[in-house]
Amino acid sequence: MLDAQSTSPQKRAVIKATIEHKLEISRFLNQNHLIHRHLDWFSPLDWLGQQPFLVERNQDHIQAIMLTAPEVDEATWIRLFSAENNLSIQDTWDRLLSKTILMLKDVNISQLAALSFSGWFNDLLLRSNFYHQNTIVVLEWKGDLQDRAIAAPHIHIRPMRPEDLPKIEHIDRLAFSSLWQNSLRGLTKAYKQPGICTVATNHNRIIGYQISTAVTIQGHLARLAVHPEHQGQGVASALVLDLLKQLARLGVWCVTVNTQSDNNPSLALYDKFGFKPTPETIPVYIFQL
Numbered sequence: 600m601l602d603a604q605s606t607s608p609q610k611r612a613v614i615k616a617t618i619e620h621k622l623e624i625s626r627f628l629n630q631n632h633l634i635h636r637h638l639d640w641f642s643p644l645d646w647l648g649q650q651p652f653l654v655e656r657n658q659d660h661i662q663a664i665m666l667t668a669p670e671v672d673e674a675t676w677i678r679l680f681s682a683e684n685n686l687s688i689q690d691t692w693d694r695l696l697s698k699t700i701l702m703l704k705d706v707n708i709s710q711l712a713a714l715s716f717s718g719w720f721n722d723l724l725l726r727s728n729f730y731h732q733n734t735i736v737v738l739e740w741k742g743d744l745q746d747r748a749i750a751a752p753h754i755h756i757r758p759m760r761p762e763d764l765p766k767i768e769h770i771d772r773l774a775f776s777s778l779w780q781n782s783l784r785g786l787t788k789a790y791k792q793p794g795i796c797t798v799a800t801n802h803n804r805i806i807g808y809q810i811s812t813a814v815t816i817q818g819h820l821a822r823l824a825v826h827p828e829h830q831g832q833g834v835a836s837a838l839v840l841d842l843l844k845q846l847a848r849l850g851v852w853c854v855t856v857n858t859q860s861d862n863n864p865s866l867a868l869y870d871k872f873g874f875k876p877t878p879e880t881i882p883v884y885i886f887q888l
Contacts, residue, residue: 613698616652616664624654627661627681633688634681635720637713638881640781640788643679651702653695662686665695667703667711670785673777674710675703680720692723704888711886712778721882729884734860737881738874742852744843751833756841759796759808761787766805767798767824774824778885781822786810789821795845799825799834807834811842811854818846820856835868843872859883 616624621644628634628643636643646652649668654661663682669675682691703711713729715721759767768783781789790796794812798805807825811818820842825834846854856874858865 610658611655611662613653613655613694615650616647616654616666618647620654620661621647623661624664627664632681632683633719635677635679635713635716637676637678639676639678640785640792641678646678651699653698655691655695663691663695665692665699667699669703669706669708670782671772671777671780673708674712675708676778677711677713680723688719689723689726692727696727700886700888709888710778711888713884713886715882715884724884724886727886729886732883732885735857735881735883736860736866737877737879738856738858738869739877740843740854740856740869740872740874742847743873744847751837753801754806754832754834754837755800756797756837757800759790759798759810761790763798763805763808764790767808770805770808770826771822771824773827786822794818794821795842797838797841799838801829807838809838809842811846813846813849813851816851816853818851818854820854823856830864836871839868839872857881 624647625644643664643666646666646668652666652668653664655663663686664679665677666679667675667677680692680695682688700711712732713720713724714735715724764783764786768781768786771781771786789810792810792812793814794810796810797808799807805826806829808822809820810822811820813819820839823835823838843854846852854874855877856869858869860880
């Protein structure tokens, strides 16, 4: 555990969060504090027991939290930052960030990233030498399938099964850089969400997959990946077409997907199926450790 750092007369201390703090953290997050949450399959409490997960206490209560526990090697995200409204937000951020960086360096994490959803959080990132790497754009499909035949007879689409997940994790690691990878734990959590999960196979070998969520009439294509050896062969198109047909049969006629603004192959794929840009964008910031 980190040594407690205190200053008189506040008796302020930054410590590692443990499972014993679960109820206190839950209560803190349910109050009207400044809060940044990452887009994540997990809730903050799911990360208890993993570090860095720091809480700053003032005497007998939590006044701030920073969570950056890595899911994979080399890179991680700011999953949570929250602080009481009456604090000096910059000073609080600086204290927690400095300890977080030391802990991440100890486990050989080289990149700390953040999505920015608000002006106050954006300002904190810029003042701490995070740089704007790219932007996530949100695309939307409104139910127009038309006649989009995909000439890929070698590709078979079937429902994903739990025993597929280790192979899917392998594809995920090959298809994405560390920052954008999901762990087996994360993929398992995603698979268990309400929605549609499928794999693409060739001669019974998994070569791609997609994970989507669906609630009432709204769907979201959360994850799509193809093994690098099979990219450019219509695998992604076959997965997307099958998904949209399934969602249409369920009465879902609005589907969203997020992708990076500089990912031209991804943008071209979704444009082919009639996905259109929405006004929503999310800046991605990086700090090199």
